[in-house]
Amino acid sequence: MTGLMAGKKGLIMGLANDRSLAWGIAKQLGDQGAELAFSYQGEALERRVRPLAESVGSDFLVDCDVGDMDALDRTFAQIEERWGGLDFLVHAIGFSDKNELRGRFVDTSLDNFLLTMNISVYSFVACAQRAARLMKPGGSMLTLTYYGAEKVIPHYNVMGVAKAALETATKYLAADLGKDGLRVNAISAGPIKTLAASGIGDFRYILKWNEYNSPLRRNVTIEDVGGAGLYLLSDLASGVTGEIHHVDAGYNVVGMKAEDAPDI
């Protein structure tokens, strides 16, 4: 198959189902000729991930909980064994106790603060360390963040703090790995109804607010995110690194409620 990603091999981490942001990205990479591997968290998800992987021509699946450094080592060892190298990495993983994604941030527990930072931030650093060893100049890495890193969004709480750290980690990784010709970027996606998002308190209100107040007057889709992911992972973005690229129907540029926005 020919296409923008022909001849490139990449690992997609964080696919749960066909509503996942990871799926929006994987689909467009596959359509453009990329060869894909998928890591999933535990056996229960394998049943959902395998048919999706097969639909983009992949039989390369690895069970990997990113909180387990041995599992990460095994994942990247399997990639090295099968492919000998890696061209791109998609990190679409975040986790926090949903009991703390409602109410007040000030009530965050130490245990959940550490867990959220570990799974949602450090895991990207841990993956980047291992991926970088397999990449040649031109390699590209991508993670997913949200506007709650920049401004306070009700109920996003500790996840907002984690996303702020993830965005800064993206910039530090870009600075370190740029010397090896590797690029590291993040997409700041607008709210999309996914499994992870359903854990956030009053998520429907956030969706409505974005729809009514963003310049495009709509919410974004996983296809919108996929298009931007394809660009950032392809050679079209060869001069782009350390970037936090908003795919949010323009919501981040708005300072006030739109005049025509209905009350919700």
Ligand code: NAD
């Ligand atoms: P999703 O539920 O489809 O994906 C989240 C993934 O994280 C799942 O596949 C889950 O298995 C994985 N995960 C969680 N803990 C893990 C662990 N310990 N080890 C391995 N995998 C683990 O939801 P999504 O919305 O597609 O989330 C993907 C990324 O996009 C997340 O970082 C999320 O914060 C980010 N994001 C989502 C939105 C949104 O509105 N949905 C907006 C901006 C950013």
